[in-house]
Amino acid sequence: MSARQRIAVIAGDGIGKEVVPAAIECLESIASIHSLKFDFVDLPWGSDHYMATGSMMPADGLEQLSTHDAIFLGAVGIPEIPDTETLWGLLIPIRRYFEQYINLRPVRSLAGVDSPLKAGSNIDFLIVRENNEGEYSEIGGRIYRGLPQEAAVQESVFTRHGVQRAARYAATLAASRAGRLTSATKSNGIVHTMPFWDEIVEQVVTEAGGVELETVLIDALAARMVLKPWSLDVVVASNLFGDILSDLGSALTGSIGVAPSANLNPERKHPSLFEPVHGSAPDIAGKGLANPVGQIWSGVMMLDHLGHHEAAMHLSHAFEDVLAAGISTRDLGGSASTEEFTTAVLSAISETAKVVAP
Numbered sequence: 021m022s023a024r025q026r027i028a029v030i031a032g033d034g035i036g037k038e039v040v041p042a043a044i045e046c047l048e049s050i051a052s053i054h055s056l057k058f059d060f061v062d063l064p065w066g067s068d069h070y071m072a073t074g075s076m077m078p079a080d081g082l083e084q085l086s087t088h089d090a091i092f093l094g095a096v097g098i099p100e101i102p103d104t105e106t107l108w109g110l111l112i113p114i115r116r117y118f119e120q121y122i123n124l125r126p127v128r129s130l131a132g133v134d135s136p137l138k139a140g141s142n143i144d145f146l147i148v149r150e151n152n153e154g155e156y157s158e159i160g161g162r163i164y165r166g167l168p169q170e171a172a173v174q175e176s177v178f179t180r181h182g183v184q185r186a187a188r189y190a191a192t193l194a195a196s197r198a199g200r201l202t203s204a205t206k207s208n209g210i211v212h213t214m215p216f217w218d219e220i221v222e223q224v225v226t227e228a229g230g231v232e233l234e235t236v237l238i239d240a241l242a243a244r245m246v247l248k249p250w251s252l253d254v255v256v257a258s259n260l261f262g263d264i265l266s267d268l269g270s271a272l273t274g275s276i277g278v279a280p281s282a283n284l285n286p287e288r289k290h291p292s293l294f295e296p297v298h299g300s301a302p303d304i305a306g307k308g309l310a311n312p313v314g315q316i317w318s319g320v321m322m323l324d325h326l327g328h329h330e331a332a333m334h335l336s337h338a339f340e341d342v343l344a345a346g347i348s349t350r351d352l353g354g355s356a357s358t359e360e361f362t363t364a365v366l367s368a369i370s371e372t373a374k375v376v377a378p
Contacts, residue, residue: 024057025326028088028291030110032066034300035310036094042312042362043092043319046335049369050323054331061088067098067106076109082117090322091293094315095300111293116152118290120283121182122189123149123262124321125297127249127269127279132343133352135274137246143273145252146193149262150186151283153177154213156259178213178258180220187224189286190256194231197253201225203235204257204265217258242268270297277311277351280318282325294322308357311349313339316365338368 031040044060051058063084065077076096078084085091091114097106114120129135129143137143159175187203194201203221207214218235225233236244238261244251245268257265270279279297296314304310316339323332342364348354349361356364 024059025089026059026061026087027322028085028091029060029062030065030091031062031094032096032110032300033068033098033106034095034302034305035298036066036096036300038305038308038310038358039296039312039315040092040094042358043315045362046316046338046365046369047319047323049366050331050335053369054328054334056328056331060092065110066096067101070101070105070109076106082113085114085118085291088291090291090326092319092322093293093295095296095298097300098302111295112156114293115283118292119152119285119287120290120292121150121152121185122282122284122286123151123266124282124284125149125262125266125269125279126317126321127266127273129273130278130340130343132346132348133274133278135272137249137272139250140272140274143249143269145249145269146197146254147262147266147269148186148190148193148254148256149266150182150257150259151262152259153179153182154259176213178216183217183220184224187221187256188228190254191225191228191231194254195228199231200253201231201233202241202252202255203233204238204241204255204261205235206238206261207235208237213258221256238265241265245269245272266297275311275351276314277349278313278317280314280321282318282321284325292322292325294318294325308359309350310358311351312358312362312365313343313349334369334372337372339365341368341372 031037070076096110097103125147127143127145127147129141155176157175157177160173162172164170190201205214205218207218225231249272270276276298281295281297283293285292296318298314320332320336347356347361347364349356
């Protein structure tokens with residue numbers, strides 16, 4: 021019997037309140053089969069909390085989260101609140117306080133999910149996004165507000181430490197796969213930070229050994245993802261570049277609704293956070309139309325990070341089998357509701373229990 025693990029659950033806003041309960045149902049079913057013990061602790065933070073209190077989470081929110089083994093997030097954001105408030109009031113403080121410096125996003129074809137690409141059935145690569153610094157800094161400001169010469173300045177921050185640890189993680193990941201690492205850059209136009217990034221990534225990969233490195237300009241890499249996605253294995257990118265490429269990757273594989281992500285503290289000194297790539301989708305919230313795959317797949321990544329590899333594989337097989345059987349939500353061309361798809365996954369979990377359970 022495994023030790024009991026505490027999971028902080030922040031369903032957040034919009035469809036987060038629908039897909040998170042769906043995924044937790046699946047996780048609880050998996051836990052019962054694999055003799056795992058989870059305490060799912062609901063934290064009602066997000067835009068409703070902001071509207072009531074003026075903040076996305078309580079003043080001691082980070083302290084509360086620190087007592088958990090992982091964080092399971094749905095989505096944040098509503099039209100009534102600027103994105104700068106919802107993102108910088110919840111997700112970014114969590115990522116930085118808990119040193120979740122790796123954002124890992126799988127880009128993989130799924131049976132039953134049509135890609136817009138003619139050769140979209142053999143896509144399988146990982147994007148490692150540096151998650152704590154880079155272009156998403158708080159340094160900058162605006163001057164001459166309201167005047168014709170008004171200006172805005174935003175500073176990027178790349179540290180040797182930050183780039184090294186992202187490159188090391190990506191190189192280790194590549195070594196466990198096909199041994200190919202692609203680094204996204206723009207050193208021909210961004211003349212200080214990007215050459216710095218290139219130099220450090222090359223140093224790290226050379227020291228690690230056993231990994232083939234190619235450095236590709238971000239515009240060419242975006243085109244290559246569309247034209248030859250099968251040529252990629254692991255991609256390492258700065259905060260902004262990784263963010264953009266991973267959304268493109270989810271579109272290539274059929275829908276942003278199926279894309280998962282993990283915000284990792286690889287040393288496990290702090291809790292890591294798992295969330296789907298999609299947003300809160302206020303246009304369909306509360307209608308039972310949301311696709312829970314991204315949230316369920318994020319649950320797979322959480323199980324794997326917590327050391328429950330067989331349970332993770334079991335849950336992955338279950339939702340993939342349902343998709344392969346032609347059951348899907350509206351965004352994938354199907355007709356299943358959120359509840360109907362979840363019920364199908366729960367059935368698949370039970371049906372395959374005898375095959376993969378320990």
